[in-house]
Amino acid sequence: MDLLGFVIAIVKALIVLVLMLSTIPILVWSERKLSAWMQDRVGPNRVGPAGLLQPLADVVKFLFKEEVMPQGAEKWLFVAAPVLTLVPALLAFAAIPIGDPIHLFGREVTLQLANVNVGILFVFAVGSLGAYGIVFGAWASNNKFSLLGGLRAAAQLVSYEVSLGLSIVGVLMLTGSLRLGDVVDAQAGTFFGFVPRWNLFAQPIGFLIFTVAAFAETNRAPFDLAEAEQELVAGYHTEYSSMKFALFFMAEYAHMITVSALLTCLFLGGWKVPGLEHIGLGPFLFGVVQTLAFAMKAGFVLFFFQWVRWTLPRFRYDQLMTLGWKVFFPLGVANVMLTGVLLLGSR
Amino acid sequence: MTSVWPLLLYYLLPLVGLWTYRRGGRTGTLAAGISWFLAAVALGVVIGDARSFAVISFYLLSLVAVMTAFLVVTGTNPVYGALSLIGTFTGIAGVFVVLQCEFFGIVQVILYAGAILVLYLFVVMMVDLPKENAQKRGGVRGIAAIATGLGLLALVVKALAPLGMRLQPAAGASAEPYSVRAVGTALFGPYLVPFEVASLLLLVALVGAIVLSGRERES
Amino acid sequence: MNEYLSVLVFLLLATLVGAALLVLSHYLGPRRRGGIKGTPVESGVDPIGDARIPFNVRFYLVGILFIVFDVEAVFLYVWAVIYKQYLNRGAFLLGEMALFIGILLFGYVYAWKKGALDWD
Numbered sequence: 001m002d003l004l005g006f007v008i009a010i011v012k013a014l015i016v017l018v019l020m021l022s023t024i025p026i027l028v029w030s031e032r033k034l035s036a037w038m039q040d041r042v043g044p045n046r047v048g049p050a051g052l053l054q055p056l057a058d059v060v061k062f063l064f065k066e067e068v069m070p071q072g073a074e075k076w077l078f079v080a081a082p083v084l085t086l087v088p089a090l091l092a093f094a095a096i097p098i099g100d101p102i103h104l105f106g107r108e109v110t111l112q113l114a115n116v117n118v119g120i121l122f123v124f125a126v127g128s129l130g131a132y133g134i135v136f137g138a139w140a141s142n143n144k145f146s147l148l149g150g151l152r153a154a155a156q157l158v159s160y161e162v163s164l165g166l167s168i169v170g171v172l173m174l175t176g177s178l179r180l181g182d183v184v185d186a187q188a189g190t191f192f193g194f195v196p197r198w199n200l201f202a203q204p205i206g207f208l209i210f211t212v213a214a215f216a217e218t219n220r221a222p223f224d225l226a227e228a229e230q231e232l233v234a235g236y237h238t239e240y241s242s243m244k245f246a247l248f249f250m251a252e253y254a255h256m257i258t259v260s261a262l263l264t265c266l267f268l269g270g271w272k273v274p275g276l277e278h279i280g281l282g283p284f285l286f287g288v289v290q291t292l293a294f295a296m297k298a299g300f301v302l303f304f305f306q307w308v309r310w311t312l313p314r315f316r317y318d319q320l321m322t323l324g325w326k327v328f329f330p331l332g333v334a335n336v337m338l339t340g341v342l343l344l345g346s347r
Numbered sequence: 348m349t350s351v352w353p354l355l356l357y358y359l360l361p362l363v364g365l366w367t368y369r370r371g372g373r374t375g376t377l378a379a380g381i382s383w384f385l386a387a388v389a390l391g392v393v394i395g396d397a398r399s400f401a402v403i404s405f406y407l408l409s410l411v412a413v414m415t416a417f418l419v420v421t422g423t424n425p426v427y428g429a430l431s432l433i434g435t436f437t438g439i440a441g442v443f444v445v446l447q448c449e450f451f452g453i454v455q456v457i458l459y460a461g462a463i464l465v466l467y468l469f470v471v472m473m474v475d476l477p478k479e480n481a482q483k484r485g486g487v488r489g490i491a492a493i494a495t496g497l498g499l500l501a502l503v504v505k506a507l508a509p510l511g512m513r514l515q516p517a518a519g520a521s522a523e524p525y526s527v528r529a530v531g532t533a534l535f536g537p538y539l540v541p542f543e544v545a546s547l548l549l550l551v552a553l554v555g556a557i558v559l560s561g562r563e564r565e566s
Numbered sequence: 567m568n569e570y571l572s573v574l575v576f577l578l579l580a581t582l583v584g585a586a587l588l589v590l591s592h593y594l595g596p597r598r599r600g601g602i603k604g605t606p607v608e609s610g611v612d613p614i615g616d617a618r619i620p621f622n623v624r625f626y627l628v629g630i631l632f633i634v635f636d637v638e639a640v641f642l643y644v645w646a647v648i649y650k651q652y653l654n655r656g657a658f659l660l661g662e663m664a665l666f667i668g669i670l671l672f673g674y675v676y677a678w679k680k681g682a683l684d685w686d
Binding site for chain 2: 623626630632633636637641643647648651659665666669674677680682
């Protein structure tokens with residue numbers, strides 16, 4: 001390990017962290033604005049132009065709010081749980097690339113924090129650890145609603161994790177690698193000359209399962225059973241206040257960012273734009289356009305998340321579990337076998 | 348090659364510190380402080396002896412695993428035990444990564460930290476009522492447990508001793524002997540039968556759990 | 567290895583940020599203890615009994631189901647990665663996996679029939 005490599009590692013870590021932490025307020029703002037428009041309201045419009053600075057004002061507010069420690073709570077665990085939720089949510093992004101490697105200081109620098117060989121599994125593994133923060137926080141709160149919310153969250157997360165895992169097997173079969181950069185590279189070019197060679201078209205069933213499971217994994221409506229306010233007050237974070245609550249909130253948005261970026265890499269061709277190499281851009285501009293394309297695709301997925309949240313009503317818990325185990329699980333297995341047969345036939 | 352004594356102290360002293368700290372009181376804290384200081388010295392010796400970054404990471408990660416495992420078996424609150432167990436599993440995963448078995452490291456996190464621990468938590472929370480908290484320790488059972496543990500340790504040491512201690516794959520191994528591809532080629536080739544038998548094992552686990560939980564449809 | 571160093575750095579940074587935010591709000595926020603503020607929220611009603619209630623055994627069943635099928639998924643990842651490379655023996659590979667999944671499907675069907683997948 002040389003010094004320059006070490007410096008690059010630290011700089012990258014800082015960039016990714018700042019990128020994540022600055023995207024979260026924008027997401028909060030867009031969520032509030034979008035929901036307002038969909039419900040024929042104005043939404044935040046006082047702090048800054050079009051209310052853009054509202055999330056920052058919220059952060060300041062959170063900082064100055066009183067922390068409440070519920071009676072009978074496990075103090076240490078109660079305080080640690082929000083951090084235990086936020087850290088995996090941020091860390092999962094580490095293995096996601098946002099563009100082709102660039103050349104800097106005479107060496108190749110990948111546009112991702114850690115170009116690990118098992119990238120996809122890294123995102124899954126680290127992302128799934130976020131469930132523990134929720135369960136521990138719920139248990140430590142000494143509140144029945146919290147405990148029920150936390151248990152629901154855990155059961156839901158593990159149920160859909162199986163479907164999520166199965167949905168990407170088809171993609172892996174087409175790619176033959178667990179490295180996310182390879183998955184994106186395999187999606188360059190087009191089918192029949194006009195359809196982009198994205199896994200969205202090659203793996204439609206996988207895409208469907210992944211998208212639905214992604215909603216469940218991020219605890220977003222219509223799968224937000226863990227914090228169903230009509231039944232459970234606020235679910236696992238009922239007893240949380242001030243910045244501790246805000247950390248749970250940030251973790252949810254960080255998960256959304258990671259899942260959107262992962263979806264883009266796996267199914268929407270990552271940063272590949274069909275036909276871009278024929279335009280004749282310089283290498284620098286080429287890279288910029290690619291990364292912008294990635295940001296736009298992921299941004300659209302994020303918009304889609306919010307659009308769905310404010311459009312669909314919530315599932316019932318039994319519907320949710322039945323859907324996961326009786327519909328998406330068999331569908332995922334069938335998709336794997338189908339892909340195997342089709343690949344065999346195309347030989 | 349690091350000699351055995353600093354290594355032994357390196358792993359044991361932090362545990363002694365944890366144990367005495369648990370005991371509480373001024374003497375306990377003092378003893379903990381002393382043993383942690385000595386542990387830091389042992390750490391210095393061990394790391395000073397290490398040649399590479401990988402070796403240092405190995406010692407640090409394995410210490411994390413050992414210490415959290417100690418907390419799991421000595422703690423009184425099972426939920427905190429589960430929390431410590433996450434540390435143990437991630438520490439072991441880190442050791443796998445240092446040993447260039449990335450895939451096993453990640454699978455360790457996915458299956459142990461991600462799946463098995465969820466089940467532990469469900470069970471622990473299900474039975475975690477106050478009366479179960481204060482279970483008696485020590486006595487004959489404690490001695491038996493320690494003896495069993497030491498016996499197991501002796502077996503492992505005896506089995507591993509001929510291999511010596513090295514952190515690099517044996518000479519002549521392929522460039523990435525533990526990559527996913529290598530694992531797959533082995534698993535679906537020469538190790539096909541164990542792989543298929545594994546599915547039977549999983550089947551038994553599944554059916555057994557359903558039978559034991561005694562959940563029959565009420566029709 | 568080097569790649570995981572950045573992961574470690576990022577892990578430390580993220581933990582630091584989270585902890586720093588908590589510490590900040592701890593010192594910036596007001597503290598007015600007392601009253602019924604600390605009682606658990608039960609929608610205005612005095613809490614009844616212990617909050618750590620025993621819950622349904624179904625959660626445990628879901629945990630077991632998850633472990634079994636997660637192990638299956640890990641095997642599938644390994645299999646999927648090498649599938650294309652050995653496509654000339656693809657039928658054999660597909661058969662191996664079909665057998666593996668087929669055996670597990672017995673368990674799945676059993677669970678379905680026994681109502682372990684229902685959440686009524």
